[in-house]
Amino acid sequence: MEIVQVLHMNGGSGDTSYATNSILQKQVITKAKPVVIGSISDLYTTNPSPCLRVADLGCSSGPNTLLVITEIIEAIDEICHQLNHNTPEFQVFLNDLPSNDFNAIFKTLPAFYEQLRKEKGEKFGPCSIMGIPGSFYERLFPTATIDFLHSSYSLQWLSQVPPMVEINKGNIYLARMSPPSVLQAYTDQFRKDFSLFLRLRSNEITPTGRMVLTLLGKKSEGPFGKECYFWELLSKSLNDLVSEGLIEEAKVDSFNLPFYMPSRKEVEAIVCGEGSFYLDGLEIFDINWDGSDDDDNKKFKFDRFISGQKVAKLIRAVTEPLIAYHFGDAVIDVLFNRYMEYVSDHLSKEEGKFVNFVISLKRK
Template sequence: MEVQQVLHMNGGDGETSYATNSNLQKLVITKAKPVVIRSISDLFTTNLPPCLRVADLGCSSGPNTLLVISEIIEAIDEICHQLNCNTPEFQVFLNDLPSNDFNTIFKSLPVFYEQLKKEKGEKFGPCSITGLPGSFYERLFPSNTIDFIHSSSSLHWLSQVPSTVENNKGNIYLARTSPPSVLRAYLDQFQKDFSLFLSLRSKELIPQGRMVLTMIGRRSEDPFGKDCYFWELLSKSLNDLVSEGLIDERKVDSFNLPYYIPSRKELEAIVCAEGSFYLDQLEIFDVNWDASDDDDIKEFMFDRFMSGQKVAKCIRAATESLLACHFGYVVIDVLFNRYMEYVSDHLSKDEGKFFNLVVSLRGK
């Protein structure tokens, strides 16, 4: 399976689309906002370019795509008012794999530009937004051209399934029953991919350029802990379909996700070893699987079935392209109905949390 040719979030704005089921990713962007604003503000107060060039890597499509760009523009506008200087021009590059739904993004741009003009006035900007198809595990920009790079909820996706994964029977990711060789293969692939990502971006950023990256991570150093349990429930759902004769067992045994959930120490070690960046800040925050607020859960009666449905739709929007390519579209509805049941049952007994790592980096 060629990940770059297959992987994409569900396009459009239908019931199973990423646009409709990306509240979790929106919450992650919102929680990481202070780090983004701090980084971009620090860059702009030490360097006043006439044109600020920003890249969002793994942008997907839907309402979240332009959210970070809006936050950056708002921060720069506020800084310029404080410094009593003109705002720069903005050149924004939205990057994702070629199969991403860029058409939906392009259709939303006229409204975005009009809203920007209405809020900031005719003299603001201009702001130019361009789609850039391609893998962020390859070069994307000329050398020393980008001021600020952002990526959210994307870098846990690997460039490929680890080539040496063997005997991960009945699992689609790391689990307690996975042999040690599977763990080594996944960690090696992440180290290789993330090191390459840092090296490529260091060439494309201006000297002292900034980068803020947010990805799902592990709070624990245990690679088989609760942080990965949402994948075990999907494995369990697939194995149910094997038992019911809907999927060949060999199909499950040969499927592994191109995905890795790193710990804080693993991430720090790679940044240090690769050597192109100073690590200015690294924070961890958690969000509920269903993107609900803890206060809401306390105040209102918890509906595990509604929460299970939200989680299943979110995971489906992100993984359907991979699963359908391997198992066929005919089983997708059945699979995620079963997954919803398992998630609902789990949430009735225990919490479900995604731990996110947000790291702010400065080029050397």
């Protein structure tokens, strides 16, 4: 399986699209906002520049794509008003794999530019936005050209499925039944990929540049945390389809996700070992699987079926291209209906939480 060709979110704006089912990612961006604004503000006040070059890696498409860029522009505009400076020009690079729905992004840009002119006035520094298709596990930009790099919910995706010497039988990700060699393959692949990502970005970022990365992780330092259980439920759903004769057992045994959720110690060790960046901060926060707010759940009666449906649609929007490529389109609806049932049942017994790391880095 060629990851570059098939790893992308569901495009368009339909019921199963990423654009329609990305409320969780929006919540994550909102919770990470103070770190992003703190980092970009410190960068600009320390080294004001007539042109601020910002890259968002793994931008996807949909309503969240320009959210971080909007937050950054607002923060810099406010700083410039406080300092009585002219706002800088903004050069924004939106990166994702070539299979990303860039056309959907480009169609929103005229309205985005018009809104900026209305809110900021004609004297506001020009803003130009362009798409950069390609893997962030390769070089994307010329040397020392990017001032601020951002990535949200992308670095948990690996450059490839880890090469394995044993079959991860009945599982699509790490589980307690996975052989030790499978765990080692996953940890080695993440170490290799994250180290490469940092090394590549260190070449592209300016000497005073900053970087903020948000990714899924796990609080436990052990190999199998409950944070990964949402994948076990998807494995269980696939195995049900095997029992019902809808897919072959060998198909499940040969399917593994190019995905990894590291621990805090793993992230810190890799940043330290690679050596290009100072770890300025690492914050951790939880968020419900369905993207809902705990206060809302207390205020209104929690409905596990609605939550199960939201989670199933979210995971479908993120994984359908990978799963359909391997198993075929015909099983998708029945698979995610079964997954919705398992998630709903799980949420009736205990909470489902994603653990998020927000990592702030400075170029050495």
